Amino acid sequence: MDSKSAQTKALVLDTALGMFRSKGFAKTTMRAIAEEAGISVGSAYYYYSSKDELVLELYRESVAEQGMAASATLEHVKGFDDRLKAALNAGIDAMTPYHGFGGAFISSALPPQSVLNPFGGASTEAREDAVGIFREVIKGTKVPHFLRPQLPELLWLVYMGVVLFWVYDSSENQRRTRILIDGGAPLIAKLVALSRLPVVKPMIEEALTLKIRVQT
Template identity: 45%
Template structure:
């Protein structure tokens, strides 16, 4: 079981097994930064973490599944840090921006080798894909966070869009993340600026969707989202 600190940040795992699992993840991320994703083997990770290869495979079936462990860790941290980031923010634009900036803050230390992850994640058959079945738990956790973003804002959401908007906001985050991967600006400041400038636009679209004159267009958009959002299973 992983505990949380009083400030809402993620605490270290409390059990021996979870500490071992976390150690493997931490070592892997360090080695990915030094050697690259493709240049790092599970055997090398196990040796550096001080565990047997069999033990490493006990916790992670493959190197790809190890990255799933990192994805899970990152989304847990995002979910835990979001309440503080959202505190005092009532407009939807402010809340979307806060959630995006919180994610960029968590992802920041891993930017140097994020492109290597993306090369693997871009394969639709890879478990590293954010749209894969293996990523479902982490994906749903982040979509749930955007549900909180919507519910805590002053913006009234049309009832017929309420169940798809959190996923649409998560997809907006994926666009920001994709930009961040290729962002060479110092400290990836341009990615933060992208988050700041697109959040009001997204919030404005949500607000305008309630206007009667736009309802036919919104209805068409809703049908497209329901039929083609690739994170949803066929009906």
């Protein structure tokens, strides 16, 4: 893609984001986006086939932003709970510009099949990048070896739960979501630590086996 095409594509995305914020997702059409951007409707559809594809691109950008912010923080944070807090907060920071149309954002960028089937759905690549952030979270921590292969994806699912809470969080600056992260991360760290216990480990392994069976 040449520089002019890249600029036009970025213009369409930026225009769409502005209109989603000001007019709402449902009331914004591809035609309106094209008119606001000063391009033909055909040109808008050339770069993005639908509003859902525009939202998916915004999601990809939020994942990239989350990854960069989390990596910068994780270099200086050692404890599992603090590392998880850093990744979760970085994700919410990256999603903040989209809160006004959060429901549409989630339903478009993360359709149910992408959560239930991590190997399918339009957002698979972005999901893998997001899971990679949580692989970074567990590096250098005392997470049990039997749990390490599955834990990053489980943490991503936790993050998706936090995002769903954030979508409907009407508190100022989504304060309740931050409280959830600050209280939830240490709790998850304690559960991970407890997984080492002989009485708990078999139950965790059974749950992980069930998860794999459901996905296949």
